[in-house]
Amino acid sequence: SAVISQKPSRDICQRGTSLTIQCQVDSQVTMMFWYRQQPGQSLTLIATANQGSEATYESGFVIDKFPISRPNLTFSTLTVSNMSPEDSSIYLCSVEDAFLAAGRSYNEQFFGPGTRLTVL
């Protein structure tokens, strides 16, 4: 299984500033994902980041607010721009790994430890 690290693990930021979160994987992966987990809530997919193409954003998330980079197959960044207290969340990256079962190919996602962001 893929091992994923994120930096920073946590941060406290001022309103109006931006924070870039890094995600590093120990193997080459095609698809990486960024999720947000607001306090007491479930995970919501922000975007899918494939190397060599623009990130695909889910409904309610836009590139200006959450720009993503994917320069190679082991690394991605998510920037939370012009932050407000409503952006206080845990941000997680995940990667997709394929496995075989009963003659079919299936996908499994592995998650990083998350970045806990507090915006004052």
Next chain:
Amino acid sequence: AQSVTQLDSHVSVSEGTPVLLRCNYSSSYSPSLFWYVQHPNKGLQLLLKYTSAATLVKGINGFEAEFKKSETSFHLTKPSAHMSDAAEYFCVVSSGGSNYKLTFGKGTLLTVNP
């Protein structure tokens, strides 16, 4: 489209008693189904996954789940709860294929009482 409904936001059991966390899903495709656990201030850990190979799936830490297509359910069970099982549990469905995307349920908080 796909969705997941976790029927209980909070389940409380006594140590040594059975655990049942309920999950219903809907999916336009043959789904893959997962249960993840999240301990306080820790990352997500995969408990088990269903891939159509077998309807009864065994996971880590004594958990298992049964896929019931007729009921569109994937309930998580454990015969005997341990204090260390206290955590948030997420039922997750994926569409698979080239448009792979996970949809998370809202989570069930499991409390284990001594």
